[in-house]
Amino acid sequence: MNKRNNHKELNLDELQNETLVVHADDWVTNDRTLAPAIYYSATFRADNAAEFAEMAGTPRHPQYYTRYGNPVHERVKKVMAELEGTETALVTGSGMGAIATTILALVSAGDHVIAQTRHYMSTAKIMDEMLPRFGVEVTLVEQADVSAFAEAIRPNTKLIMLESPANPTMVITDIAAVVELARPRGIIVVADNTFASPINQRPHDLGVDVVVHSATKYLGGHHDLTAGVICTSEELAERIWHTHISIGSVLSPMDAWLLLRGLRTLPIRVERINANALALAKFLEEQPQIERVYYPGLASHPQHELAKRQMRGFGGMIAFAIKGGYEKTQRFVSALKLSLNAVSLGGVDSLVVHTAAMWEGVMNEEQMRTAGIPSNFVRFSVGIEHIDDLKADILQALQVV
CATH class of the missing domain: 3.90.1150.10 (Aspartate Aminotransferase, domain 1)
Structure with missing residues (x-):
């Protein structure tokens, strides 16, 4: 085995963030270039009908159709999942694409959502205007008061949306305390980790089910891309992905490549x-x-x-x-x-x-x-x-x- 192939034997759990962002995506694809290639193809060919059927039937296939996945998406997803400590990740065309897709995938008419009084303005508008139009009830609570979350829980509460620190007021949510309320009731907790970044805070370590980011911000880091990331379990990722391909918030291969480059120095x-x-x-x-x-x-x-x-x-x-x-x-x-x-x-x-x-x-x-x-x-x-x-x-x- 040559020296380069030794990367296959890396135990990523033992690596620090500075090393993870450089090497976590090694061998995610068969691409042997030192600088990752940009796969600027909307679609990918199959060698035969059987292979095409396998590609079409595989959720999140990286070489079927770029709305479903792309090889450079795979690299970004691997790095982000390692940074946030989750099983996998999804990428979207914007941070709000990640947030809206996640929420719409996980709630239905008749469900109840708990959110904070302080959120990024577009997230707040989803809670104030969009979800009620679709028959989803929303209760806004003061995020600094854990008892407010407890009092807001109903039998039909399906999701709690967190953002900490909150944009723009810098109010903090006690993430572990909210998770402790939600977990025994089967309530999914989603946390927007954009302001902190995974370098400063890992909500999944505190029990959060889905961590979302506007990758336009710290993850990209150079004001030259628009992207979103969803970090979660394999089971929830598949649920969210099916909504994602219907909504179509697709991350372009170029922006995915720029995001990967930004992550190297995060x-x-x-x-x-x-x-x-x-x-x-x-x-x-x-x-x-x-x-x-x-x-x-x-x-x-x-x-x-x-x-x-x-x-x-x-x-x-x-x-x-x-x-x-x-x-x-x-x-x-x-x-x-x-x-x-x-x-x-x-x-x-x-x-x-x-x-x-x-x-x-x-x-x-x-x-x-x-x-x-x-x-x-x-x-x-x-x-x-x-x-x-x-x-x-x-x-x-x-x-x-």
Whole structure:
């Protein structure tokens, strides 16, 4: 056996994340190129009718039709399943593709869903508007209150949707406590792990059944792709996949390849981003123009101890409020030079948004209040720039407030 073939003998359970992201997908395909190939083919041929029937009848076949699967999808799925500690994974064309597909696959008319009052805005709209149209009841609860989850459970509760830390308020959910409520009742727990990434938090280790990601963010890491990932068991993956191929939220081979390339550097990027964010959050707390800073790594965060228990790092997302309201917040964001005023998060560049200005176009006032978004709220996605440069940029922008 040559040296390269020794990769077949790797025990992935013994490898650290930095090694997993480089080698977990070795030999997933028969491709012997060092840089993975991009299989830009919508469909794949069979050698005979019997082989075609086998391909057509195999769920998630990687070389039948790209809506069903693709060889580069297989590589991404293997890396993500290893990072999240699940049996398998699915990939989709966006993070919301992953979330919507998962929810629609697992609930039916007459079922009841429990979700948080604070979710990413599109997830919130699924709960507020889409599911009720299909005859699914939804109860929203305060995620920081475990007793609220317990009180919301009904005989027909089929799914609990979590997001921790929550976008954009950085509120933490006690994941293990919610799982303890759900498991004996057969309730499926889904967790959006986008803000944390699998480097900082593994919800499956805490008992979560399905972990979803907007891979557009930290997993890709360079603001150049749109993708989603669903990490779960083989049994639930097959259920979700059948809905996935009907909805058609397909990840293009090129975006899958870009995602795989982004995953190779995920641990080292997140390590730098974690350090930058903690330093920047502490720095912001010292500035007189800042009303409040929301970051789970700060001792001032009301759930700091919970965050320390269930997270290995606190991530790169910071929320803070500017003294003086909407107009001064607008001026601050506009004055930043290094931190780019753009949606999304989790990339190498620092990004900033005036949250109220971004969300008011898609959420009404009541939904904004429910989500806990005041008019002077800023969401800051910390990148890999030098921390001294980020601090200097914020200082000069605060001078206009």
